[in-house]
Amino acid sequence: MHLLQETGRAGRDGRLSYCHLFYDDTTYLKLRSLSHSDGVDEYAVGKFLTHVFSSETKQHEKICSLVIESASHKFDMKEQVMQTILTHLELGEVQYLRMLPQLNVCCTLNFHKSFPNTLAARNIIVAAIVKNIGVATSDVLAEIQTLKMKGEVTYEMKDPAFCYTVLEFPKDICSLSSHLTKWLAEIETCKVRKLDIMSSAAVAAMNDSSTSEVSSGAKQTLILQSRILDYFNGDDKCNTPSKTTQNCAFLRADIKVFLQSNRHAKFTPRAIARIMHGVGSPAFPNSVWSKTHFWGRYMSVEFSVIMEAAQTELFNFVDRNAALAT
Incomplete structure (x- = not known):
């Protein structure tokens, strides 16, 4: 389904403009398939939660990180799906964690003038890095940038990650996993349903049998407007069956x-x-x-x-x- 507006008219010179809807079943089916691309299973959600609330994250106020690319592949979840789950854990009925700004968890530091130990003797941040002492990330990045300007070092940031602090551990991860999976499934179903309703409305408008081009266009507009109104009013007529089949012999x-x-x-x-x-x-x-x-x-x-x-x-x-x- 593609909706095109005639170029350079409506809202610019006041003249009447028309929108053209191009529809074909192949595009509809492809869009419907893509509506399932964000879906997840309870097993994957459970693995994800087990990782988020692992024994390594139990330390009070510890800043935890989840490398996006590797986690996405491990749990077979898109980045936005993981972010949705983490946000729900922060803003849901129980605040399980506090989200922090994303950052790169890996920084490769190259020294060009002084040796690390020599530079550490006159720079507290480098000393902290050498001794593996915890220092605020913002302080480290600011000082490294200063050293780069002096020609002392160059650095490369990689491995973007979600960062968070665990505030409360769930009493039952299985129950929480089930709850989140059901919630995400409802979102997935809603996406598919919206597409089915749009498809049904477009087909109903195109099947208008008026002979006059002008009257046909006006009637098609009315049909679309009626279907759209039914949708926003929560009318049961919007529960339109899809064009997919329910079985296949092979x-x-x-x-x-x-x-x-x-x-x-x-x-x-x-x-x-x-x-x-x-x-x-x-x-x-x-x-x-x-x-x-x-x-x-x-x-x-x-x-x-x-x-x-x-x-x-x-x-x-x-x-x-x-x-x-x-």
């Missing part, structure tokens, strides 16, 4: 072949569903997995249906491997 067979062909990888049902929908993720990027024969092959099948089939085949795959090992 789905489970193809998932079985896919698993056998990629024994080296550790999949989750969601990861398999994403690949079948042609959607990449941090742990399964487009650049690698778009080369597989099954990439985007089942875009027209409901995402949840693929996840259920994938879960069944994953269990069967594990059972078969266990039987072969004995």
Whole structure:
């Protein structure tokens, strides 16, 4: 679906302008698949929370960091999803942590004039670094920048990370994980529903049978306005079924072949569903997995249906491997 406005008119010279809506089912299905790109499973959320509230973070007022790139790959979560979870932990009913400004956790320091120990003798910050004494990050960066201006050092910052301080440890991580997963699932469902409603409204307007071009355009506008009003009024008519199918005869067979062909990888049902929908993720990027024969092959099948089939085949795959090992 693409909405285009005629160039250089509406709001500029006062003349009437028209917007043109171009619609095709392939684009709709692709956008619908992408709506699942931020989704996460309870298992992944549980692993993420276990890391955030690990034994290393129990020290009172300790500043903790979570390197974004490595964590994103480890938990197969996008950066914005991890940030959403952390923000909820700070602003939810219970404040579990306090978020701090992001920073780079790794700084490579190169000395050009003086040796580190020599420079440490006349610079307290360098001395602190050499002795591994805790100093405020802002003080360190400011002093290193000063040393750079003097030609003493150059430095490279890398590994951006989320920073936080744990204020309270959850009594039951499993319960918290379940709560967060349900909340994120509602967000995912809402995204898909909005797209289905938009698609339904566009199709209803395009299917208008008026013969006159002028009257047809006016009626299409009224249809769109009515559908939009229904949506914002919370009308039940907005619960429009999608154009995806609920089953496919070869789905489970193809998932079985896919698993056998990629024994080296550790999949989750969601990861398999994403690949079948042609959607990449941090742990399964487009650049690698778009080369597989099954990439985007089942875009027209409901995402949840693929996840259920994938879960069944994953269990069967594990059972078969266990039987072969004995």
